[in-house]
Amino acid sequence: MADVAAEAGVSRALVSIVFRGRPGASQETRDRVLRVAAEIGYRPDNAARLLARGHSRTLGVMCTLHQPFQADLVESLYPQAERHGYDVLLSANAPGRDEAKSIEALISHRCEALILLGASSDTADLDALGHRTATVSVGRRVPGARVDSVHSAxxxxxxxxxxxxxxxxxxxxxxxxxxxxxxxxxxxxxxxxxxxxxxxxxxxxxxxxxxxxxxxxxxxxxxxxxxxxxxxxxxxxxxxxxxxxxxxxxxxxxxxxxxxxxxxxxxxxxxxxxxxxxxxxxxxxxDPVLMAEHAVRFAVERLAAGDREPREAVIDPKLVVRGTSGPPREE
CATH class of the missing domain: 3.40.50.2300 (Response regulator)
Known part of the structure; x- marks a missing residue:
């Protein structure tokens, strides 16, 4: 911002006003500041601005890359998070990178809440995590842990x-x-x-x-x-x-x-x-869309009221009959 201010011949405070869309700068000044910013390749750091206010507005999602259903869930989580004004940060389990590492990476990036897809950690570990930060388990019930859960029946x-x-x-x-x-x-x-x-x-x-x-x-x-x-x-x-x-x-x-x-x-x-x-x-x-909707809502509502009792959403499944099932061959 200091570079933009120097190039445009205005104060840093005025540059801040322009980028925040606040009143206090003429249209001519706004146009000049935005033109200079484009010329020197400056973009406002929204993450830094949010962190300065004490919020990252980011939901951390732990997933396993090779699970197709989890990919479907991730795809559904993005629009749900955006609807609540949040972004999504992914951290994947992989060989040599277990759940603990994936979770700690999300916490270190200051995600406000965690959504865990198919977590296999011990109940005690998930309970401890739930006491550290708002946590939702998707695909697994975690009775006895301070974690909200969303799963099918x-x-x-x-x-x-x-x-x-x-x-x-x-x-x-x-x-x-x-x-x-x-x-x-x-x-x-x-x-x-x-x-x-x-x-x-x-x-x-x-x-x-x-x-x-x-x-x-x-x-x-x-x-x-x-x-x-x-x-x-x-x-x-x-x-x-x-x-x-x-x-x-x-x-x-x-x-x-x-x-x-x-x-x-x-x-x-x-x-x-x-x-x-x-x-x-x-x-x-x-239903990945419905599961994502509940998961994001649980995370956001726990951030607003962290002392609430853990909640559980049970989604009705549905059999889909296709070509791999039929009557047994007569013997």
Missing amino acids: ESKGVRQAMDHLAELGHRRIVHIDGGRQSGSVERRRAYRAAMRRHGLAEGIRVIPGAHDEGAGIEAGRLLLAERDRGEPLPTAILAGNDRCAMGVLMAFARAGVDVPGEVSVVGYDDSHLSHVMPVGLTTVRQ
Whole structure:
């Protein structure tokens, strides 16, 4: 600003008035100041100005880059944050960069509140974080922590998927779970409950996995190896999420297994990739727009009233039937 003032032949205070759009400068002076600023490449530092007032007006978002549904969430968070007058700063988990580093990076950049997508940190760590700054967990319930949460009704979504498969006539239904990743415990529990409800308790089988293609490929290979030893393939698979389901489809495609002719496959998320495949994936849809809306609102309202009790928004999921599920082949 001092450089602009010197070049334009006015005071620094007058330059400040011009850039803040306040009265006190003639139109001629405004035009001259703005022209000089453009010529020397000056832009007002809005972040510095906000920090000087004690607010960054920034929401920090922790995410995992290779999770398509989290990408959908991030895309939905931007307009919601802008509607409340906030910007978004991203910090990604990556190999060698765990959640703790991602979170500390956001705090060090003076984000006013944090929105954590698919957090896997211990409850005690999230509780401590919630006492440091306004925090919202998206995709995972955190009972006992001072953290607001937004997630889908996992058990309801799994129940819809299992009812769909049972109504098609499936009896040998396997679940590939997501390990410690967000929503996994609830989805695993709901799968077991649905199998019992449909009179299939003896056929309950959970294959340990993760929310990525690699876990789906490994589970598919395991089932194919069992088939080669004379054991029948399941007639349906409920995967922990869409990425895992895609891994299963890759393994089966390489082995020539017909989906859904021999095995039906169902995912969870309805990420943008689930409907651009040659055969659309049957999956349970989570609503990223609605989840983003709740997450931003919770963050902003906690900033305004930090002493409120933690809140929870539960979003209804919806089964989306596409090409990877069908009746089991008659044996």
